[in-house]
Amino acid sequence: MATVAPTPARVASPGFISRLEAWPTVTSFIVLVGGWELIGRSLNQPFFPPLSSVLNELAINQAEIMAALGTSLTNLVLGFIVSVVFGVGLGLLMGAFRKLDAALDIYINALLTAPSLVFAPIFFAIWGLERWSIVAVIFMYSTWIMVVNTVTAVRTVSPEMLEMGRAFNAPRIKTWTRIVLPAATPLIMAGIRLATGRAVKGMLNGEMFIAIVGLGKLVKDGSGRFDASLVLAILVVIIVVAFIALWVVGWVDARLTRWLPKTSR
Amino acid sequence: MIEIKGVSKAFPGRKGSEPVQALKDVDLIVRDNEFLTVLGPSGCGKTTLLRVIAGLVPHDTGTVLVDGKPVTGPGPERAMVFQSFALMPWDNVLTNVAFGLEMQGVDKKTRELKALELIEMVGLGGFEKRLPGELSGGMQQRVGLARALAVSPKVLLMDEPFGALDEQTRRLLQEELLRIWEATRTTVVFITHSMEEAVLLGDRVVLMRPRPGRIDQILDIPMTRPRSTHLDSVESSGEFTAMVGLLWNNLRAMHSDVRRARQAGQAAATKP
Ligand SMILES: Nc1ncnc2c1ncn2[C@@H]1O[C@H](COP(=O)(O)OP(=O)(O)OP(=O)(O)O)[C@@H](O)[C@H]1O
Numbered sequence: 317m318a319t320v321a322p323t324p325a326r327v328a329s330p331g332f333i334s335r336l337e338a339w340p341t342v343t344s345f346i347v348l349v350g351g352w353e354l355i356g357r358s359l360n361q362p363f364f365p366p367l368s369s370v371l372n373e374l375a376i377n378q379a380e381i382m383a384a385l386g387t388s389l390t391n392l393v394l395g396f397i398v399s400v401v402f403g404v405g406l407g408l409l410m411g412a413f414r415k416l417d418a419a420l421d422i423y424i425n426a427l428l429t430a431p432s433l434v435f436a437p438i439f440f441a442i443w444g445l446e447r448w449s450i451v452a453v454i455f456m457y458s459t460w461i462m463v464v465n466t467v468t469a470v471r472t473v474s475p476e477m478l479e480m481g482r483a484f485n486a487p488r489i490k491t492w493t494r495i496v497l498p499a500a501t502p503l504i505m506a507g508i509r510l511a512t513g514r515a516v517k518g519m520l521n522g523e524m525f526i527a528i529v530g531l532g533k534l535v536k537d538g539s540g541r542f543d544a545s546l547v548l549a550i551l552v553v554i555i556v557v558a559f560i561a562l563w564v565v566g567w568v569d570a571r572l573t574r575w576l577p578k579t580s581r
Numbered sequence: 582m583i584e585i586k587g588v589s590k591a592f593p594g595r596k597g598s599e600p601v602q603a604l605k606d607v608d609l610i611v612r613d614n615e616f617l618t619v620l621g622p623s624g625c626g627k628t629t630l631l632r633v634i635a636g637l638v639p640h641d642t643g644t645v646l647v648d649g650k651p652v653t654g655p656g657p658e659r660a661m662v663f664q665s666f667a668l669m670p671w672d673n674v675l676t677n678v679a680f681g682l683e684m685q686g687v688d689k690k691t692r693e694l695k696a697l698e699l700i701e702m703v704g705l706g707g708f709e710k711r712l713p714g715e716l717s718g719g720m721q722q723r724v725g726l727a728r729a730l731a732v733s734p735k736v737l738l739m740d741e742p743f744g745a746l747d748e749q750t751r752r753l754l755q756e757e758l759l760r761i762w763e764a765t766r767t768t769v770v771f772i773t774h775s776m777e778e779a780v781l782l783g784d785r786v787v788l789m790r791p792r793p794g795r796i797d798q799i800l801d802i803p804m805t806r807p808r809s810t811h812l813d814s815v816e817s818s819g820e821f822t823a824m825v826g827l828l829w830n831n832l833r834a835m836h837s838d839v840r841r842a843r844q845a846g847q848a849a850a851t852k853p
């Protein structure tokens with residue numbers, strides 16, 4: 317067991333400034349929040365309200381925002397789950413079968429680079445204003461990066477590990493469950509992390525441009541009325557949603573890849 | 582017993598170049614309960630020979646028999662220890678050591694009992710819940726050794742198992758391996774780059790030469806067993822020194838042959 321060093325090597329002198337230096341995240345947050353408030357107040361323009369009036373707006377429209385948030389989160393969770401299952405699943409299949417990979421690779425890359433919103437009219441035509449239109453948009457935003465990452469994850473499993481499996485007579489299924497999947501997990505999770513941010517974007521865009529519901533509807537309403545406070549208030553909510561989503565994914569990731577050496581995190 | 586007769590193996594060369602003859606007409610018999618060491622310059626086909634015995638790569642010609650049965654792929658009677666350890670970093674020591682038995686479908690309780698026994702044998706008692714990443718290189722290779730021994734193989738195949746370790750760790754593991762081997766007398770094929778290691782551990786040394794990879798000669802090592810109890814005096818014995826000297830003379834001659842052949846090749850290529 318490592319013994320705890322009695323004194324830290326760099327002793328921070330007590331005081332507010334030095335304590336801030338020790339917490340870069342907190343410091344940057346304080347600077348950002350303070351800066352927003354100050355610039356907003358001194359500008360005194362409707363298009364850039366200070367943070368306080370944004371928060372005020374948030375409080376005033378609390379009920380409406382909470383209802384919209386419920387709708388949006390349901391869309392997000394549905395879209396993201398479908399996307400993870402399909403994206404990782406297809407990626408594993410493409411990793412396992414070279415022919416499938418060769419056949420689909422170019423289309424996956426095309427879908428990855430295409431602006432996902434161009435498919436919106438198609439979904440709108442199929443599902444109209446239903447929730448499934450938005451779920452489909454979220455799917456288009458977040459799936460392909462997971463496919464690409466998962467294929468790479470499977471392909472880059474070290475040949476030595478695979479040879480070790482062969483040397484110990486691992487059956488094909490066991491090779492997958494005991495070697496390929498665990499070895500591929502860090503990269504697959506990295507793909508899911510990237511997809512999380514894309515899914516949040518997809519949710520908002522879907523709600524703003526197809527079925528006008530949820531937080532997207534509020535943003536659209538607010539910008540229609542040039543109500544910058546409302547728009548920014550929703551933005552704050554969306555950022556919080558994105559943070560929570562990333563935190564959840566990060567938590568799952570950390571549990572699944574606990575065996576990784578600390579330095580490679 | 583392993584019987585290798587007329588085995589050749591070529592790998593396709595990189596685009597445009599000729600195939601690499603990694604093994605050519607190799608004949609070798611590995612006796613039961615023998616500790617055979619294999620020595621030779623880099624690229625002479627030592628690893629290929631071991632992988633052929635393991636059934637990991639098919640050979641082009643000839644036959645490889647293990648206890649009379651032709652090798653067509655990996656089998657439970659042969660186990661490998663890898664130079665790079667090849668442990669599963671997501672599994673603890675216990676699960677790693679039990680891996681071979683797990684692949685054979687042995688139930689969890691039985692295989693963990695067996696694994697614990699081997700963890701104890703390689704001197705890692707108390708570390709069974711640790712992850713490989715938390716262990717030193719020497720300890721990791723002890724896990725690799727325990728994993729191979731856990732399947733109770735008739736033949737232990739080791740490809741420079743201590744090559745990645747520092748001098749002192751390597752020495753401790755050599756001692757440990759000899760101690761275990763003297764108790765179990767499993768047939769061992771042990772590849773090494775080190776002349777001292779080859780002599781210290783082996784009953785016989787196979788000397789290989791490159792281009793194409795083949796067996797140059799096989800030398801008996803005269804020192805008596807057991808050796809693990811007094812490795813230092815084994816190493817300072819006249820027999821040991823003479824044996825290492827002999828190997829070095831052969832290797833040096835081999836190196837100058839290779840150099841002469843290369844120069845001759847260049848001379849021929851530059852002539853009109
Ligand atoms: N999978 C492969 N594909 C192509 N060529 C290979 C392959 N494996 C080995 N070779 C070639 O075959 C020859 C023998 O290789 P091998 O790895 O058996 O040598 P070695 O004696 O183990 O060398 P070292 O001491 O460096 O480990 C080398 O020229 C090598 O480049």
Ligand SMILES: [Mg+2]
Pocket residue numbers: 627628629
């Ligand atoms: Mg080698």
